[in-house]
Amino acid sequence: MTTQVLNKHLENNLGSRLYFLDWIRILAFAFLVFYHSALMFVDWGFHIESGYNSTFLKTIMILSSKWRLDILFLVSGVAISYMITKMPLKSFTWQRIVKLYLPLLFAIAIVVAPQSYYEAIQKGVFEGNFWQFWSSHYFTFAWDKRMNAPFPTYNHMWYVLYLFHYTVLLLPLCAFINSEKGIVILQKIEKFLTKSSRIIWLPLTIYFVIFFAFNNHEVTHTFYDDWYGHAIFLFAVLMGLIFVRMPKIWLSFQENRFISLAIGLASYSVLLTLFLLPNEMFPFDTGLVWGIVEILVKWSWIALIIGFARKYLNYTNSSLKYCNSIVYPFFILHQTVIIIFGFYVIDWGMSGTLEFLTIVVGTFVICALLYELLIKRVNILRLLFGMSWQNKESIVDDFCSKSIVINNDKIS
Incomplete structure (x- = not known):
């Protein structure tokens, strides 16, 4: 097969854009705002703590925490698979450095630093203004055990x-x-x-093999020794990388979505029971059972989300196009905004529910304003937040095309 014929075959095999995966990516990243805001209102340890301990939020978080990162890595694998058909691997590698490593280094040095500062202030580790902290403490490569992470740190940017x-x-x-x-x-x-429901059972089997291959199942986000985390996340990327080359796979997810739903609801019910009832009530090792059920929750919810999204969200509109363009800058910004804004909101004397909702809504608004008024308008910031450099002609063309879309929407 010649290179030209091979590339044509790859493009045909990938087919049209899978819009339902775009929706999954956007909604999963948006949910991070809810999840990281909620961490301030439970006793699981976070950079900023409100003093509240919501059991209700925990019941939602123990479900989403099992699959939300895996599904993001899976969708990232899909994106990688698309990109390597569009450019040589050398160009692709350089593009990944610019789009991933450059924003990562910028975030560690600038964006994430306020997270450490406000955590240090609340926990009594440091007194003084941000400039004093950033210039004298942040780059010391030390770790005060009262802190969740060392100085400096990547915090939520571990994903990148x-x-x-x-x-x-x-x-x-x-x-x-x-x-x-x-x-x-x-x-x-x-x-x-x-064939049949193999798309449900085979990945689930591999997840169980990974689970039983490790004694420690804690995901630490510490790059150099997070071996269990690397195993499950790399597997998720691998699935996305190859699944997108198999167009019938997505239909199989859709056809088996009710099986996934049944497993997902049943396993989540068991997880809730284990969480809400005292360990003394169970005549078995709840730790082992919890880990096994976690795997069931993980894959069944990934599978049901893909299946139902393939059925009901496989379309595009102006909202999807806009959200696709802002999701990466939002991800880079969101946790810093949550921590800075939340640091002040929790002292306003409101109820825990109102504080939580204020932080969530405020985070979306602040991130949107920073993106619209600053990031997308300054080319150097566009690069540092993982976006493409835009010349003046492109900006004018983009504005005109958006105006046409808006006018067409009004006409229709």
Whole structure:
């Protein structure tokens, strides 16, 4: 197969854009605002703590925490698979450095620093203004045990750090699946996986193999020793990387969505029971059972979300296009905004519910304003927040095209 024919085959195999995965990505990132805001209102340890301990929020968080990161890594694998058909692997690697590592370094140095500062202020680790903290303490590479992380730190940007290194690690596989032999093997895997409900049971089996291969199942977000976390997240990226080369896979998720839903609801019910009732009530090792049920929750909810999204969200509109353009800057900003804004909101004397809602809504508004009024208008900031450099002609064209879309929407 010639290179031109091979590229044409890859494009045909990938098919049209999978809009339902765009929706999943956007909604999963948006949910991070709710999740990280909620961490201030439970006793699980966070950079800023409100003093509240909401059992209700915990019941939602123990569900979402099992799958929300895995599904983001899976969708990221899909994006990688698309990109490696559009450019040589060398160009792709450089693009990943610019889009992932540059924003990561910028975030560690500037964006994340206020998170450490406000945490240090609340926990009595430091007294003084931000400039004094940033210039004298933040880059000391020390770790006060009262803090959740050392100075400096990446905090929520661990996702970007992990994704970049997974991308580099998977480059040989990327080259293979672009080859003629790789295409043939993926076609055989697709034929096997799409029979009956295998798309549910085979990945679940692999998740269990990973689970029982490790004694410690804590995901630490500490890059150098987070081996269990690396195993499950790398597996998620791998699934996205190859699933998108198998168009029938997504239909299989859709056809098996009610099986996934049944497993998801049943396993979540067991998890809630284990969480809400005292350990003394169970005549077995709740730790082991909890871990096993976590795996069931993880994959069943990933599968049901993909299945129902494939059925009901496989479309595009102006909202999807806009959110796709802002989701990465929002992700980089959101936790810093939550912590700074939340630091002051929790002293306003409101109820816990009102404080939580204020922080959530305020975070979305502040991030939107920072994006619209500053980030998207300054090219150097666009690069530092993972966006493309935009010349004046592009800005004018973009404005005109948006005006046309808006006018067309009004006419219709």
